[in-house]
Amino acid sequence: MxxxxxxxxxxxxxxxxxxxxxxxxxxxxxxxxxxxxxxxxxxxxxxxxxxxxxxxxxxxxxxxxxxxxxxxxxxxxxxxxxxxxxxxxxxxxxxxxxxxxxxxxxxxxxxxxxxxxxxxxxxxxxxxxxxxxxxxxxxxxxxxxxxxxxxxxxxxxxxxxxxxxxxxxxxxxxxxxxxxxxxxxxxxxxxxxxxxxxxxxxxxxxxxxxxxxxxxxxGNIQHESPVPNGNGNGASSIGSLNGTAREDIFGTSDIVSLRRPGVENLLRLENRKEPWLVVLYAPWCRFCQAMESSYVELARKLVGSGVKVGKFRADGEQKAFAERELQLGSFPTILFFPKHASKPIKYPSEKRDVESLFAFINALR
Structure with a gap:
C-alpha cells in the first residue's frame, strides 16, 4: 500500500x-x-x-x-x-x-x-x-x-x-x-x-x-442498516446495504424451512437420526440471494444421501437468538449439525459454490 x-x-x-x-x-x-x-x-x-x-x-x-x-x-x-x-x-x-x-x-x-x-x-x-x-x-x-x-x-x-x-x-x-x-x-x-x-x-x-x-x-465493510421485512419486524443487514427486498428465497421442497422451535430442537439433540446443513439467512441480503442457486442445487444433490438441508430466517426478532446461539455474524451463515455431536460447525469459507459446500459436508459427515 x-x-x-x-x-x-x-x-x-x-x-x-x-x-x-x-x-x-x-x-x-x-x-x-x-x-x-x-x-x-x-x-x-x-x-x-x-x-x-x-x-x-x-x-x-x-x-x-x-x-x-x-x-x-x-x-x-x-x-x-x-x-x-x-x-x-x-x-x-x-x-x-x-x-x-x-x-x-x-x-x-x-x-x-x-x-x-x-x-x-x-x-x-x-x-x-x-x-x-x-x-x-x-x-x-x-x-x-x-x-x-x-x-x-x-x-x-x-x-x-x-x-x-x-x-x-x-x-x-x-x-x-x-x-x-x-x-x-x-x-x-x-x-x-x-x-x-x-x-x-x-x-x-x-x-x-x-x-x-x-x-x-x-470502509469496505458495509454496516447494519434497518430494512423492513415481510412481517413488519425491523430487520438488519450485516454486510449489505444493497440487498433487494424479496418475500423469501431458497424456495424448494428439497430444503426444509425451520422455525425457531425446530432449530432449538437441533441444538438440544446430541444423537440425531441424520446430520443437518442449515443456512441462516435474510431474504433481502444480496449475499444470500447470490448463493440461492448453488444452495438449491446442493439440496437437490443431497436428496437421499442421509443429509437434511434446511433454512432458518434469522433476521428481525430472531436475530438476537441467532447471534447468541447460532454463531450468526453476518448473512448468510451456514451451519453443519453432525449426527453425533451437539454443537454445530460453522462453514468458514467465502466460497459458496456447490463443490465447496459439498466438500465441507463430506469432510464432516
Missing part, C-alpha cells in the same frame, strides 16, 4: 508485507519520482516479514520508516486481556491498537494515499472497491471528513497479473508466499491457505468471512 502527499510529485509509501505492496513501490520507482516508505510494525510480525523488509530496503536503497503502536495502549491490552484475546472476542480491538491508530497518525500528514487493494482479494469486502475515492475512515492533513483521497490503482488488476509483474522485474518477495501464505498479516492471525481456498481465508480464520478487514480499510 502506498500513500502519497502529491500523486504527481512525491510518494509516501505505506508498505505492508505482500506482493501488491512491493509491486506499488516498484511502480513508484519506475516513475522516477521521489518517494518515502513507511510501514506498521505491530510487534507480532513473522520473522520472514522482517527479513523481507530488510531485503526491500537494500534492493531500493531506502529506509523504511516504521510506525509503532503506543506502548501504553499495548501494555494495557495485554495486561487486561492477555496476548491472544482476539481468538475469543475478535481481532478488531488488537488491530485498532496495533495498526489503525498508528496508521491514523501517519495519514494525518498526507493529502492522499495509494493502496494495493484488489477487487478479487476478498469478495466479501473488496468486490466493489473503486479506483479513486474519498477515504471514509481516515482524515488527512487538513482534517475533517473528505480531507484524504484514497487511490486504489490495482482495484481492477487480478492477482496473477501482479505476480507476473513481480517475476518480470525480479524484485524481493516475502518468502512466506512460497509456504502457502497469500495474504500476510501478523503471525498469530495468519496461516497458509489450502488449495482451492480464497487468499483471505488465511486471515482471522476463526471469524466470520464477511468482516476480514483489520480496520485499515474499514
Amino acid at each position: 502506498i500513500a502519497t502527499i502529491n500523486l504527481l510529485e512525491i510518494c509516501n509509501s505505506f508498505f505492508s508485507s505482500g506482493a501488491e505492496d512491493v509491486a506499488l513501490i516498484e511502480y513508484a520507482r519506475l516513475t522516477g519520482r521521489p518517494f518515502r516508505v513507511f510501514s506498521l510494525d505491530t510487534g507480532r510480525l513473522n520473522p520472514e516479514t522482517y527479513r523481507f523488509f530488510d531485503a526491500v530496503e537494500k534492493h531500493y536503497d531506502i529506509r523504511i520508516e516504521y510506525m509503532f503502536p503506543d506502548s501504553v495502549e499495548v501494555q494495557a491490552l495485554v495486561r487486561s486481556k492477555g496476548l491472544f484475546s482476539f481468538y475469543e472476542d475478535g481481532h478488531q480491538e488488537c488491530c485498532r491498537v496495533r495498526k489503525v491508530r498508528p496508521l491514523r497518525r501517519a495519514l494525518k500528514g498526507l493529502r492522499a494515499w495509494i493502496t494495493g487493494q484488489r477487487k478479487d482479494q476478498s469478495p466479501g469486502t473488496r468486490a466493489h472497491v473503486p479506483v479513486v475515492q474519498v477515504d471514509p475512515s481516515f482524515e488527512g492533513m487538513d482534517g475533517g471528513a473528505g480531507s484524504l483521497v484514497k487511490w486504489n490503482p490495482l482495484a481492477n488488476v487480478e492477482g496473477q497479473e501482479i505476480w507476473n509483474f513481480l517475476h518480470t522485474m525480479n524484485v524481493p518477495i516475502n518468502s512466506l508466499h512460497s509456504q502457502g501464505y497469500i495474504s500476510i498479516g501478523c503471525e498469530p492471525c495468519t496461516r497458509p491457505v489450502l488449495p482451492g481456498q480464497h487468499e483471505r481465508e488465511g486471515r482471522w480464520w476463526w471469524e466470520d468471512a464477511k468482516a476480514k478487514e483489520c480496520g485499515l480499510h474499514k
Whole structure:
C-alpha cells in the first residue's frame, strides 16, 4: 500500500508485507519520482516479514520508516486481556491498537494515499472497491471528513497479473508466499491457505468471512442498516446495504424451512437420526440471494444421501437468538449439525459454490 502527499510529485509509501505492496513501490520507482516508505510494525510480525523488509530496503536503497503502536495502549491490552484475546472476542480491538491508530497518525500528514487493494482479494469486502475515492475512515492533513483521497490503482488488476509483474522485474518477495501464505498479516492471525481456498481465508480464520478487514480499510465493510421485512419486524443487514427486498428465497421442497422451535430442537439433540446443513439467512441480503442457486442445487444433490438441508430466517426478532446461539455474524451463515455431536460447525469459507459446500459436508459427515 502506498500513500502519497502529491500523486504527481512525491510518494509516501505505506508498505505492508505482500506482493501488491512491493509491486506499488516498484511502480513508484519506475516513475522516477521521489518517494518515502513507511510501514506498521505491530510487534507480532513473522520473522520472514522482517527479513523481507530488510531485503526491500537494500534492493531500493531506502529506509523504511516504521510506525509503532503506543506502548501504553499495548501494555494495557495485554495486561487486561492477555496476548491472544482476539481468538475469543475478535481481532478488531488488537488491530485498532496495533495498526489503525498508528496508521491514523501517519495519514494525518498526507493529502492522499495509494493502496494495493484488489477487487478479487476478498469478495466479501473488496468486490466493489473503486479506483479513486474519498477515504471514509481516515482524515488527512487538513482534517475533517473528505480531507484524504484514497487511490486504489490495482482495484481492477487480478492477482496473477501482479505476480507476473513481480517475476518480470525480479524484485524481493516475502518468502512466506512460497509456504502457502497469500495474504500476510501478523503471525498469530495468519496461516497458509489450502488449495482451492480464497487468499483471505488465511486471515482471522476463526471469524466470520464477511468482516476480514483489520480496520485499515474499514470502509469496505458495509454496516447494519434497518430494512423492513415481510412481517413488519425491523430487520438488519450485516454486510449489505444493497440487498433487494424479496418475500423469501431458497424456495424448494428439497430444503426444509425451520422455525425457531425446530432449530432449538437441533441444538438440544446430541444423537440425531441424520446430520443437518442449515443456512441462516435474510431474504433481502444480496449475499444470500447470490448463493440461492448453488444452495438449491446442493439440496437437490443431497436428496437421499442421509443429509437434511434446511433454512432458518434469522433476521428481525430472531436475530438476537441467532447471534447468541447460532454463531450468526453476518448473512448468510451456514451451519453443519453432525449426527453425533451437539454443537454445530460453522462453514468458514467465502466460497459458496456447490463443490465447496459439498466438500465441507463430506469432510464432516
